[in-house]
Amino acid sequence: MSAQTSSAPARTAAAGPVITAAGPTPDKRPPTARRILGRSVWTLAVVLISVTTVMPLVWTLSTSLKPEGEILSSYLQLLPESPTLANYVTLFTDGPFGRYLTNSAIIALGGVATNLFFGGLAGYALAKLSFRGRGVVFSLFLGSMMVPGIITMVPTFLVLRRFPLVGGNDLFGEGGAGFINSYGAVLIPFAAGPFAVFFMRQFFQALPDELGDAARIDGASEFRIFWNIYLPLARAGLAVLGVLTFQAGWNSFLWPLIALNDPEMLTVQVGLAGYVNEYQTEYGPLLAGTILASLPVLVVFIFAQRYIIENFAHSGTK
Amino acid sequence: MSAAVSATRRQQTISAWIFLAVPVVLFAIFLLLPVIMAIGLSLTDYAVIGEFEWVGLANYARIVDDPIFWVAVRNTALYTVLYVPAGLVVALGTALLLNRSSRVSRVFRTLFYIPVVSSTVATAAIWFWLLNPQYGLLNAVLGWFGINGPAWLYESRWAMIAIVMMSVWAGFGANMIIYLGALQGVPGELVDAARVDGAGAFRVFWHVTLPAISRATFLILTLLLIAAFQVFDQAYVLTKGGPGNSTLTLVYYIYDRGFGRLEMGYASALSFVLFLVILVFSVANARATGRERDR
Known part of the structure; x- marks a missing residue:
């Protein structure tokens, strides 16, 4: 080991901790x-x-x-x-399992689209544009990640239910169910999460300022600079954020359980949770449903696993 | 020139606020407003249907005398006491095992991580089958060693322990990855020096490796604690809080009060209490990591 130290110190440093493992x-x-x-x-x-x-x-x-x-x-x-495949067939013929899968796909993919776009825009603004209040906005987003979802659960339900002029509601939020039992109830509150903003800001900050300055002199608008110059350079970050957002959206449980209770609107996770008790003895359909509920995230993970694991390691140590 | 610079600045300020508009508006409507509403609601007897009144601190007084609240506190505390150390030790142990730069260890890293990818509901459904007293894999394996496994989810003594096992299985991979990142940063010279001084593997681990990864340990500890205080999915799917309230957790109780019995005022007071507990731990973490950074 000591012979290596002089020729390749970096390698030794990386291999060093190996000794601690038996x-x-x-x-x-x-x-x-x-x-x-x-x-x-x-x-x-x-x-x-x-x-x-x-x-x-x-x-x-x-x-x-x-x-x-x-x-x-x-x-x-x-x-x-x-x-x-009888258990799988049962799922689709006995109940609206296909409907559950569709609902989850809409919610997960919709969440990916809005979080990438708005998270990218806001992250870019916080990283690359200079304006008064930048520090305050950033601290607010960062701080809000520490607020546990449980505190906002009841009020958020009421805000969505009483949202004016939506879902049969009048101007004062009376008369209808607002966004409850519609995709909006799950999509809107999480459309541009603070994590997406924070994540993209970290990514844009690592890119050089000069690219934007040069384009600005040429008279490009701020949106064009973002869209044509910086966003393409952030592709790797967008990919990781996209996978993480898809997983979070597809796997989310408590909020869809609360906000979507019309049988036609259930997500695959909420539908599956119902099966655990419903099919006490019928393990076949339950476990077939489990496979279908896990398959999309597993497939995405297998394709993206290197980026996900490496990114995760970084976010934990920085 | 200065006129041009200030024109650019004004242009950038306008663009920045347009770019930030959607997240800022959503932040105001779905975070700021709900937090203020939660405080307000917790002072009322709001129950969705009918009129409601201000009741001052009555909800909070009711919490103190609510026996089921204390059952939920005890269950959540039991879960926390079991889950946090187990989660920490398993994550660190597996990270130490895989902390070597070889292709083989990367393959195992992926295999160890797989449970993290599945949803808690899918995990719970899998464990519902694994924990089946008669036909479950777990009791079958225990049987090979001559152990007569308990009925797990159907016994109040074992249900919470089963949920803890499941949660550790489902979550350790994520914290293992954080530890692996931290272990990469342990200075090799330090380990070598300790070795030269004649320290054994355990002493090197205890006096060199462990102090060097203390920041990761603190981060993981906080993540585990905050997750433990909010455990819900597993208990909801597997046991519905039973048997005999033995897996009724705090978040489950809040959910049941707020959306089962529609006592939203009382549920808000309960969630505010939990929020304050979590806040104490979050602030302690932020302070400790801040102090680390200053050093």
Whole structure:
């Protein structure tokens, strides 16, 4: 290790903490019994933990593909004897599961579109435009991320319900249900969250000011500078924010549970939660629903996982 | 020249406020206004239907004498006491295991992270099946070791413990990633120096690694505490607060009062109490990290 220090200090620094973990270090010393034992223990440990994290999902998938009679009789069998999609078909024929999926898709994708656009615009303004009040606005957004959702839950419901001139309401918010039981009830309050603004601001701040200054001299409008010069450079940030917003929107539960209770308007998470109690003994449809409710976020994660995990590591340490 | 500069500044100010308009308006309507309304509502007996009156601090006085509130406090405290240390230790342990730069460890990092991606409802549904007393995988595995597993969600002694296990499983990956980031920043020379001085692996960990990642520990601790105080989804989906109120948490109680029984005034008072508790922890965190930064 000391021989490496002089030639490649950066590498040593990165490899340094490895020593603290019980196990082998990637050097070329001859394998001793102790090192082989260490490597085996390490492998056993990580494989066991992976089984714990992945196995429940695999088992859920396997159970969802078993016919009704097989689910309980051969519950420990990983591969279904006669695989079937019957449980999935039941979901769509017995109840409005397709409707739930559509509702969740509209809410999640709508949230992505508004948060990327408005979060990008506001983040850009806070990072690249100089104006009085910038510090105050930024502190307000930052501080609001610390306010737990529970405090605003009841009043936000009332604001949406009593919103004037919407959903049958008159000018004073009387007479109708306002935004409640419409997509707006979930889309509008979270259309431009403080996290999106903060996240995009951090991203734009890392880009040089000179690009905008040059365009400004050429007489470009501020929106054109944002849209044509800076936004394309922030593509990676937009992608990460888009994935995180999609996940949050697709997976959200408490607020859709409160704001959407018309059976036609339920999201897939709220619909699935109902199945847990409804299908006490019918695990087939419940677990098929679980797979469908998890699939979109899992697919997105698999494609974007490197960016997500790396970005997450940064946001935690900075 | 100065006229041109001030013209640009004015132009930028106007543009900035237009760019910020939507988030600022939403902030005012869906955060500022609700927080003020919550304080106001908590002083009334508002119940959606019918007239309502100002009742002063009566709601707060009622909280003190509300036995179910204290049950919810006890359950939330039990969840917090179990979940926070377990979540912290599992996140740190797995981060230490994976803290090496190899392709293999990156693959396992992804596998460890997978539960984080699923929603709490999907996770709860999966665990509903895992925890089935007769046909669940968990009791089957315990059976291999000769242990007769409990009925988990159907026993008031075990239901909360089952929810804690599920929550640790579902959430540790995210905090593991924060720890991995922090471990990358532990100075290698320090570890080497301690090694040269003859410190064993445990002493190096305790005296070098752990102090070097204290900021991450504090951040994770705060995140875990704030999440623990607001636990809801798991209890709602799996047990509906039962059996015998043993998994009735504070947020569940607020939800039930506000949207189940429509006692929105009382629910607002309850949520304001919870908000103050969370605020204390958030401010403590902000101060401690601020002090770290000044040092």
